[in-house]
Amino acid sequence: MAAELDKAKVKEAVKARKRVTYTPVVPDEQWGFVHNNVDCIGCRACEIACKDKNGLPPGPRFRRVQYVEGGSFPEVFAYKVNMSCNHCAEPACLPTCPTGAIFKRADNGVVDIDSTLCIGCRRCEASCPFGAPQYNPETKTVVKCNMCIDELEAGRKPYCVMACMMRVLDVGPIEKIREGSYETKAIGPNDKVVRRVRNMADWQLTNPSIAFVPHSKAIIE
Amino acid sequence: MKQDLQNRVRSAVTLDRRSFLKASAAGAAAGLVPMPGFEEKAEAFAYEPYPRDDDLVTVPTSCAHNCGSRHMLVAHKKGDVIVRLSTDDGRYQKDGEFGKDTEEEPQLRACLRGRSYRSRLYSPERLLYPMKRVGRRGESKFKRISWEQALTEISERMVYLKTKYGPQALVDQSYAGASYGVLHKSDQIEGLLGRFLGMFGCRTSSWSVPSYQGTTFSSRMTFGTIEDGNEDDAFAHSKLIIMWGWNPAYTFHGGNTFYYMRLAKQRGCKFVLIDPQYTDSASAYDAWWIPIRPNTDAAMMAGMAHYIFTNNLHDQDFIDKFTQGVDEGTMPDWAKGKENWKDYILGKYDDTPKTPEWAEKICGVKADDIKKLAHMYATTKPAALKASWSPGRNAYGEQYNRMAAGLQSITGNIGILGGCAEGVGKGWHSEAVAYPYDQFANVWFASIKSDRWAHIVLNYPNVKREEVGLWPRNDQLDGVVPNIRGIFWQGSDWFNQLTNINKEIEAIRKLESQGDSESLLVCMDSTITPTGIWADYLLPVATHFERHDVALPWYKGHYYIHRPKVIEPMGESKTDFQIFTELAYRLGFGPQYNPRATREYFLNNDPVDEAYLVAWWDKMSHHSHVDVTWEEFKNLGVYKFKQEQPHVAFRDQIEKGVPFQTASGKIEILSGQLANITDWTKTQYGYEIPYIPKWIEPWESLNSPKTKDHPFHMISPHPRWRTHSIFNNIPWLRETYEQEVTVNASDAKKLGIKTGDMCEIWNDRGKVVVPAYVTERCMPGVLVLHEGAWMDLDENGVDRSGNPDFLTLDNPSPAGAFAYNTVLANIKKSDLDHRPVWDKLATARSHVFRRDM
Missing domain, CATH: 3.40.50.740 (Rossmann fold)
Incomplete structure (x- = not known):
């Protein structure tokens, strides 16, 4: 696909890009995901729903259910950490993009990528601490989760959320999720959410818009 | 023609958006705004041009593979090509709306296999011509x-x-x-x-069903029917759920069983898992894990029964009223001189009381744990002992299911909301x-x-x-x-x-x-x-x-899904x-x-x-x-269907005194039918089956002398990323999991095996090659190899796919249960070839995303 790029357009974009100093967009209301690490059965229906929705070949996986296990037989434990793009408040990928293909939406803070501008340089892939932007070997461009913006705009929720058999994954205004004022089945009646669990990068790097119901072994003091 | 199809398939599966629009020309673009230019990029949808769901034709249908469930799929199609699939979101039922998802009428959300159907429909392995x-x-x-x-x-x-x-x-x-x-x-x-x-x-x-013949036999003999199951919503009402060899996180029995169990957990239900593996069900429900040697379940259950009887924790009223042959008082007249179950458990006939200590030697579970569990089960009401099918897929597997029915009976957990008599577990009766x-x-x-x-x-x-x-x-x-x-x-x-x-x-x-x-x-x-x-x-x-x-659920669930001809x-x-x-x-x-x-x-x-x-x-x-x-x-x-109260098997028998569907009208812990057989060779069973539940030593287990040559017990449960062998060829699913053998960490250390190492597993019947997954979540002495990999023989007859059925024995249990889980084998590191599926390029990325901290 890269061969079909309009080079003049890209050139112009690079020029435009260089004149801008990066200040993160502050959206009207930042949206983000919430995942219950404990109640998740790890079925990966969300991953497959996402692959189907986005027409991805084997390789890139926008949503990744990570399996964590520990302890020694027979005192063992296991939980899941489920992440796609965290649509960070200060996305590390965005300033690395030489063409400005990556942008943050002003209304809901979704970090999106304009595939017609992507030249496949993969800088964003290297910069993301969570592995969200991924290279699609078929299109030779980087692709990433856009929170199913088309579904959000139609008044629905992303495919991964609507796929969740256990109702442990949800999306919404991240501040409300963190305060506990957002109605969602992902958070049980006795659950509290946290910004960060073990097995993920420090949230202070990019201020990711995600919350977790953590496993007791995953809580970081 | 051929080229045509290939293009059609390719665009359907990988959805190349630019070529998609080109191919479908102006008609497709109706409603879509052409890309205006980069200066307006923040206004444009990143993937323009892109067919949104609302621009496509929506056709609700269902999945159709052979699992214990049935969920909705919603096809979004353009012309005669399915562009993507979604699932139930509450809109497709009477009085439905987006997001409707109540406990009474939950959404029927498809699993990962269902979501991958497009890839199966348009797969290169699709058979198109005679x-x-x-x-x-x-x-x-x-x-x-x-x-x-x-x-x-x-x-x-x-x-x-x-x-x-x-x-x-x-x-x-x-x-x-x-x-x-x-x-x-x-x-x-x-x-x-x-x-x-x-x-x-x-x-x-x-006649024998590979999945659950031991259980079918037990349910028919004991209850006179295989419809001994509650509907899935009943699980939300238990105070204790014992998952015996049951992994609802993998094997979807009922449209929302796993979800109702989450609700039970939120309402204070405790969970126990008896299984050689610490499964994802154990972690999601925070269960007390009791690892058990495969194929010794009936012995542990006998130990529990002994504890319950000797500590007087049994429900004598229930036993007297509803059962046949639990104890001397419930023996029918014709059966004088026959054995009753309680006296068998207490050792009256063979001088072997089936104490928890006796059971410990067989099943490897500490007697104290057996007692603790027995105590919990007998004193928590209501409690669901869900005796799953897989421990029944064994030599004398039917005894395990019969024994479970004994425990369910003596604790009075049958016919009540939150209890469980399963068994086969078929719930609501559909018109099929x-x-x-x-x-x-x-x-x-x-x-x-x-x-x-x-x-x-x-x-x-x-x-x-x-x-x-x-x-x-x-x-x-x-x-x-x-x-x-x-x-x-x-x-x-x-x-x-x-x-x-x-x-x-x-x-x-x-x-x-x-x-x-x-x-x-x-x-x-x-x-x-x-x-x-x-x-x-x-x-x-x-x-x-x-x-x-x-489409209809066959196991649990009360709904019908219309399945129109979506494409030609x-x-x-x-x-x-x-x-x-x-x-x-x-x-x-x-x-x-x-x-x-x-x-x-x-x-x-x-x-x-x-x-x-x-x-x-x-x-x-x-x-x-x-x-x-x-x-x-x-x-x-x-x-x-909306039900006034969750469907519970045998509710009418317990509440209204309706007879059970057995000849005696009772729960036949002593089976009249079996007790009266004289010539076993003339029956479909061929060999004798005890008329009360008993522990019978299987022909292979970790307790048998055969472990000298084959020291590991191999079990072959259902995988989550296939339904039996269906979907094994789907790249999306192959990416999520790998065919691999699960090995306990201490065993692996002795054998010098690390996660990802290629191993061969063999016994006298065959040999397979497969990578290892080393974990603390599996008990020592046990190998887990999921069933259903597509056999792929090399020139020496070695299976490169890792199909466990090269090692299983074609000797069914008398009642007809396949002995899938009665297998001793050996394992070592190997340099033989493994092929994850028929094409050599396939690699799972599961190892990238998982495992130890």
Whole structure:
């Protein structure tokens, strides 16, 4: 696909890009995901729903259910950490993009990528601490989760959320999720959410818009 | 033509957006704003041009593979191509709206396999044309032939074999892989194939069900029915759920069982898992994990019963009122002098009290833990002991299920909300049959234990009836062992899925050595399966996206899902009903086989299928008080029944005193039927089965001397990323998990095995090669290898895919249970080849995303 790029357009974009100093967009209301690490059965229906929705070949996986296990037989434990793009408040990928293909939406803070501008340089892939932007070997461009913006705009929720058999994954205004004022089945009646669990990068790097119901072994003091 | 299809498939599967729009030209762009230019980029959708769901045609349908559940799929299509699939979001039911998801009418959200259907529908392994074998059997060489040639040759061979070898020559190995709808049904016992072969007058049926025959036997003997299950919403009301060998995070039994159990957890329910593995169910429900040696479950249960009896924790009122043969007081008059269960447990007959300490030596669970669990179970009300099927897939597996029924009875947890009598566990009774159903529904001239066909072929005529579990008859065919000359596989990958595959291969070779014309192997499927590779003819069956039907849950769940013809059948595929109808016309019984159809049916089945479905709907909706019409149902997509209270098996028996469906009207812990059998060789079981639940030493286990050569016990549970063997070829799913052997960390250390190392696993029956997953989550001495990998032999007969059924034994338990989990084996590091699937490029990325901290 890269061969079909309009080079003049890209050139112009690079020029435009260089004149801008990066200040993160502050959206009207930042949206983000919430995942219950404990109640998740790890079925990966969300991953497959996402692959189907986005027409991805084997390789890139926008949503990744990570399996964590520990302890020694027979005192063992296991939980899941489920992440796609965290649509960070200060996305590390965005300033690395030489063409400005990556942008943050002003209304809901979704970090999106304009595939017609992507030249496949993969800088964003290297910069993301969570592995969200991924290279699609078929299109030779980087692709990433856009929170199913088309579904959000139609008044629905992303495919991964609507796929969740256990109702442990949800999306919404991240501040409300963190305060506990957002109605969602992902958070049980006795659950509290946290910004960060073990097995993920420090949230202070990019201020990711995600919350977790953590496993007791995953809580970081 | 071919190029055309490839393009169509490629654009459907990978959805290349730019070429998609180009191909579909101006019509597609209606409603979409063309890309205005980068300066306005923040306004544009990143993937423009992109067909949004609302620009596509929405068609609600369902999944259709052979699992214990059934969920909605919603196809979003453009022209005749499905662009993507979503699932139930609350909009497709009566009074539905987006997001509606109540405890009473929950959404029916599809699992990862269901979500991958598009990739299966358009897969390179899709069978599109009738094919005929040109090489040796199993050599994978076929040529395309016409339907005319295929059906002519098959029907001629059928007549020849029936005339020469008699009415038992053809084995029905239909299974639920192709169809589970009310109209198109591939089914082991009485599906479309069974009726077809029965009417033709040549059928050997396979009576034992691979998944749960031990449990079926137990449920029938104990309760007189296999409908001993609660609906899934009942689980939300338990205070204690004991998951015995049950992994609802992998095996979806009921549309929302796993979710209702989450609700139970939120309401304070405690969970226990008895299993050699710490499964994802254990972690999600925060269960107390009790690791147990495989195939010793009945011993542990006996130990629990001993504790309950000796500590007087049993519910004597319940026992007196509802059971037969639990103790001396509940023995029927005719059974004086027979053993009762309590005295067996206390050791009165054999001087061996089945104490927790006695059980500990067998099952490896500490006596204190057995006591603690027994105490919890007997004192928590209501408590659900869910005795799953897999511990029953063992030598004497039926004893485990019978023993569980004993525990469920003496604690009074039957027929109450939050309790559990499962068992088979079939819940709500659906009306499952829209196809013609008459006296030919299940006609057979011999009926065998399903995994004994190869044994018969190899040893014919020196085979005793008890070896193969011949079902008794009242005519001259009673006890006549069939001279098997052919197999029909309809929606069935049994060659890959039954036990001891090497023996099956030998049997095929023997048939082959007697000349091509003397046998017939036909495989009907939508996919070229490993079984198909061994067939003489491959017949392409239209998938459920390509025919009209209604889907129903068969196990738990109370709903019907409309399944319209979403797209036209691909290639030259036909529905299985069309194929059998046309074959029946050639064999002279077409109008009887499909009474609503003419011979036109092979070319156009739509009006006839509609007529069958309308007739079914009218009958069903009258019985079940459905409040929408057929036309409304078709517009909606799904009909969910609302129940006043969760369906609980045997509620009426307990609350209203309705008799149980056994001869005595009681829960038969002492089975009257079994107690009165005198000549076991004349029964379908062949060998004696105790009339009360007992512990019987299996022929292989970690306690047996055979561990000297084969020190590991291998179990082969269901994987999550396949349904048996279905979906093994799907790249999206292959990416999420790997076929691998689970090894305990301390065992692995001794053997020098690390995660990802290639290993060979072998015993006297076969050898497979597969990578290792080393973990603390599996008990020492146990290997876990998931069933259903597509066999892939190297030149020395070693299976490169890691299919456990090269190691399993084709010796079923007396009651018919497949002994899938009664296997000793050995393991070592290996430099032999492993191939994750038929193509060499396949690699799972699961290891990247998982495991230790």
